[in-house]
Amino acid sequence: MRLLYGVLLLVASLSAAVAQVTHAELVRLAAANNGVIKLNPVLYDALTAPNRQWSAAIQFTALSPQFKCSPCSDFNPSFKSVAKAWSKVHSAERDQHFFATLDFLEGQDVFKRLGLSSAPVLQFFPALEGPSVRPNPQRLEFSYDFSRHGFDAEELAKDLSNHTPIPIPYTAPFNWQPWFFGFTFLVLSLVAGRFAWIYLREIISNRWLWAAATVGLTLVMTSGYMFVQIRGMPYAQHNSMIAGGFQNQFGIEVNLVAALYGLLGASYLALILLVPRIPSPIRQRASVYLWTGILFVLFSILISFFRIKNGGYPFKLLL
């Protein structure tokens, strides 16, 4: 019964679509879904008809979990919020431009027709006829450049505003959450600090805590942490932990190198500070040999590690 109903519905919708999707129909569909028209192939053809008097920004995406398209789901909220901002515009301008989305499940043949092999893609279709046709340079069809603008809603609104009849009145929703938590945290820590001041002062004025923080920071910084952060390098890749190339590294290398530097520095410190305080000659001698051995081995490891990065390096130790 349900199947029959579905088939009937499909036939009905198809016949309706074939019967010509009007501008009013598009406006209705957009209004029904917070400004975003959910497309199927028929609606897509209607929206991008060669005699269209409106412009459209169409998101080609693959949201269903089976495609595992995480950028799609990252971008979708931004697109929706920009479309929602547009739906608040006065109807005279609003109905000159549509936001629409086409999912891969709904319109595989459209994807195939356009030669799209990746998602998400945001394509802008300018108006071709009627009063809202724009002057020449803005009349081109283009796809939104994610590598340049990213997935951010604000950037999207800014870039699309150059092409819509009037600029999109998008304002980023104010994020109360960090302010709220920050304020609460501040108050709580002030209160706690008032009562625990005696202990807190000990901690703040403890130079070895500061030393640990300083040394930790320098170690992390000198092992390329900022490189990984800025370039967005992955932590590691399946087949190799070490990135090829001299000017390149993965996240895991930060840990390895920082640990190596830290251990090497620590063994020097042990030789300088700890060893002379061992009162027994035998134990002292053993630890001198131990720390020097550690030093030597770790240094060899470091150099062999460096040789992986820089193939032409002529020096090597044990390894």
Next chain:
Amino acid sequence: MTILKLPTFAPSTLTNAASLIRILALAFIAGAAISSRLFAVINFESIIHEFDPWFNYRATRVLASQGFTEFWNWFDPTAWYPLGRVVGGTIYPGLMATSGVIYNILHALHLPVDIRNVCVLLAPGFSGLTAWATYMLTKELKDESAGLLAAIFIGIAPGYISRSVAGSYDNEAIAIFLLMITFYIWIRALKDGSVLYGTLAAVFYFYMVAAWGGYAFITNMIPLHAFVLLLMGRFSHRLYSAYSAWYAVGTLASMQVPFVGFQPVLTSEHMAALGVFGLLQLVAFVETIRNLLASKQFQLMLRWFLIAAGVAGGLIIVGLTVTKTIAPWTGRFYSLWDTGYAKKYIPIIASVSEHQPTAWPAFFMDLHMLIFLFPAGVVLCFKELREEHVFVIIYSVMASYFAGVMVRLMLTLTPVVCMTAAIALSSLLDTYLNVDEPANPDANGVKETATSGAETPVDGTISKKKKKGVAAAAAAAAVTPSIATKAKGRSSAENGIFGIDTRILVIGNAIFMLVMFVLHCTWVTSTAYSSPSVVLASRRPDGSQNIIDDFREAYYWLRQNTPQDSVVMSWWDYGYQIAGMADRPTLVDNNTWNNTHIATVGKAMSSPEEISYPILRKHDVDYILVIFGGLIGYSGDDVNKFLWMVRIAQGVWPDEIKESNYFTPRGEYKVDDQASEAMKNSLMYKMSYYRFNDLFSGAPAFDRVRNQQMPKEGPKLDYIEEAFTSENWIVRIYKVKKEDPLGRDLKTAHAFDGGKRRKPSKPISRRKALAA
């Protein structure tokens, strides 16, 4: 109890011998520092390197030949054609002034040295001075022996050599010396509370401001140091006098540099120094009042005073920032904190390779074993924690962050790494070169700790005064730096090293590491940092050296074969070199002050011929110069830089130039058959690969940089013609054709000359060309 009987000398003999050895060692260190920077001169010749140095050299020549006033008022009409550049007001003149002074002194002494040689050898000379300044600063932190180690480290560490080899005549060449000497004098001023030293620090600060844009590092380091000392409750009148003298004199002096002008009171970079200055006045005022009032009144007054001052100061800062009287952080500095900022908003800064973040191999390459002695040294600084140690700790934190964000700032990290590493290594040597052996508790059965333990405790909890006393005693008794100091300092201590084998092991290992360090530094310097990049070297199959001199060949071709006023367009990297070597006007150069002008060049390079041509004609361009490495595999060529041209042009004309158009549909950067249409039609592509196929006589052409096979059909040129191609095809120069005398567009004219009949669709393209 000692493990080795040392011969005894009179204390005065020891002192004299020690200072003689120190002076000799410093002289040798300076010699080593200078000579290790001469690889480039020996391997190639005495030549100015890279890009920016060519401008500095050109400016210095003007200074040397025409005098300082002319130089100061120099307007250069050939740069940034047709805009020109007011050189005197847009440079840091310290470098040129320094070489000008040296040149004049040498000539006054009747030593007829060429100004070029002064410029080439300036950086190595100053590296010797840097070693001395580092020695002085490290001496304040620990002692002379650590100072000597620090001097030799900074003398040969590749992190500093990379910017100061002979021929790299850039601001950094003298700036690092100025950085270290300013810091040293600041520490001295702080230790003595001396206004004289504070003023001297300000004088060197002024020199630094006149020499390098990186002076902002000092402008923020010294206030930060003062501020942290305040927070640690270490306010003293010494700090007050030193800081006030430095800030007042230094700020006034720095405003005399035209390029800096009123920035010290108007921009956020300098606000920290001003704020700390105000804060110190407040604190000093409060301290004075405290001495005059009874404690209860004082408490009340202090509270109200501080609240009022804090509110007033905060309101003033907020007000000035809101009304834009205080400029916000400039992009270059801001991008250090918000690392994504530059790529998004100022691609011209992000495009420079030395502004990229640093991966770990670069740290190891530039600092070798110092990089892991660095944290050990920082810990030892925490152990002492006098005022100067606080300074080094702050310095190490800031510099290691900056070096991580930008490869270029490795330069500021290197001195502090050298100092702390020297502290660590010298502590190690002190401990293991000490000939005294502690009493053996196993043999005696009795520990001496009870008697001597209270006198010389080692952990950090002892009072400062006592520590100072010990340090002073040690310094007074300073004889042969490492051996005897400790011997006198703690005879019969319970801490120490047993046996001679342990000593030999540790010292031997340290010496081994040092040898590795020297080998590493020499290798890195000779292979990586001594290439002039104007002249390239390659190895022939039989191992002999092959010098590739295409750049100078092409620049001299321009100089000899073109009219003096013909305008040359190239990407901005080569602007200074063209001005310096070919002596021709350029559209854009390495002083990247006008983004739109650079974007115009980017647009001309990345557009099709018929769109570029009107741009070229409007800017009177006569010749276009491109760098092409596809034939011999020179990877720093213009096709590899092309995406930055596109990006920068896109920043100004987002509707006409789009980065994505230059990639294949699959998002790859290709120059072969699959290259995108925009790529194939761009002027840059056409100029790079024009007639490239002819070289391969029928076989498919192959680009050795991008490892791609070129299309069978090479590009055709209608609006420009090839004028010159250098021996290895690295530099290619094209002449822009004049408008056709018959009024046809050049494409039609070219086709007509080639004897081909065009289809009658041509008038359309002509209209297009005119419209664009």
